[in-house]
Amino acid sequence: IPTKIYANSDEASRSVALEIASIIRQKAGEGKPAVLGLATGSSPKKVYKELIRMHKEEGLSFQNVVTYNLDEYYPMEPDAVQSYVRFMREQLFDHVDIPSGNWHLPDGTLPLEKVADFCHDYEEQIERYGGLDFQLLGIGRNGHIGFNEPGSLVNSKTRLMTLDLTTRIDAAGDFGGLAKVSKKAITMGINKIMEAKRVILLAWGEHKAENVARAVEGSVSADVPASYLQHHTNAAFVLDNSAASQLT
Numbered sequence: 001i002p003t004k005i006y007a008n009s010d011e012a013s014r015s016v017a018l019e020i021a022s023i024i025r026q027k028a029g030e031g032k033p034a035v036l037g038l039a040t041g042s043s044p045k046k047v048y049k050e051l052i053r054m055h056k057e058e059g060l061s062f063q064n065v066v067t068y069n070l071d072e073y074y075p076m077e078p079d080a081v082q083s084y085v086r087f088m089r090e091q092l093f094d095h096v097d098i099p100s101g102n103w104h105l106p107d108g109t110l111p112l113e114k115v116a117d118f119c120h121d122y123e124e125q126i127e128r129y130g131g132l133d134f135q136l137l138g139i140g141r142n143g144h145i146g147f148n149e150p151g152s153l154v155n156s157k158t159r160l161m162t163l164d165l166t167t168r169i170d171a172a173g174d175f176g177g178l179a180k181v182s183k184k185a186i187t188m189g190i191n192k193i194m195e196a197k198r199v200i201l202l203a204w205g206e207h208k209a210e211n212v213a214r215a216v217e218g219s220v221s222a223d224v225p226a227s228y229l230q231h232h233t234n235a236a237f238v239l240d241n242s243a244a245s246q247l248t
């Protein structure tokens with residue numbers, strides 16, 4: 001997997017925002033939607049901040065942008081503080097001109113018996129657009145992408161996933177204690193991520209270094225779902241110096 005290493009996450013995020021903006025503008029020029037797969041968490045925040053700045057200061061329009069987020073906790077109300085719907089509205093959607101029907105996240109409010117159909121439809125919608133033009137990812141402490149925890153297969157579909165203990169521990173701060181963290185989440189599968197035309201994984205900081213090295217240089221394995229990206233023909237890891245520090 002090609003790696004792009006920057007002095008800091010600000011510079012790195014700016015370059016990723018520029019790439020996303022150029023896809024949006026190119027598609028707009030063709031009169032087509034730009035179909036983006038988006039992530040939550042701390043890693044993409046500066047990318048979204050830069051996209052908002054480009055919207056406000058440089059006229060970057062999101063009128064032709066359609067988005068599908070990777071994941072949402074289950075169950076989860078959209079206005080809860082831990083909700084990824086809320087996160088995306090606060091970090092991006094409410095600050096740009098994306099039409100309200102154009103952004104999508106897995107629905108954490110569904111009754112259990114409706115989740116499978118929802119997941120199937122989520123993928124069908126993406127397919128009707130001809131797939132994702134771009135997928136943004138972070139990497140979890142256990143090597144997960146989206147909430148595809150270790151053990152997830154390369155052909156896994158969008159589905160309800162039981163969260164790993166490490167993932168729940170990392171989310172404990174947001175939920176006010178481990179006991180309150182959702183035990184499940186709906187996640188886009190590895191399959192749709194691998195079908196995206198371009199994939200960028202972001203990682204900042206020392207604490208990501210070991211997993212980044214395992215994903216980039218280790219064997220491709222379900223033990224480290226991010227390692228599947230070694231088999232993607234147009235994926236890159238965008239790193240700061242610390243996250244790259246364990247690469248050989």
Ligand code: F6R
Binds near residue numbers: 043
């Ligand atoms: C979030 C997601 C997760 C995070 C990962 C890293 O939508 O899919 O895989 O990207 O857990 O989280 P941060 O960026 O908070 O370190």
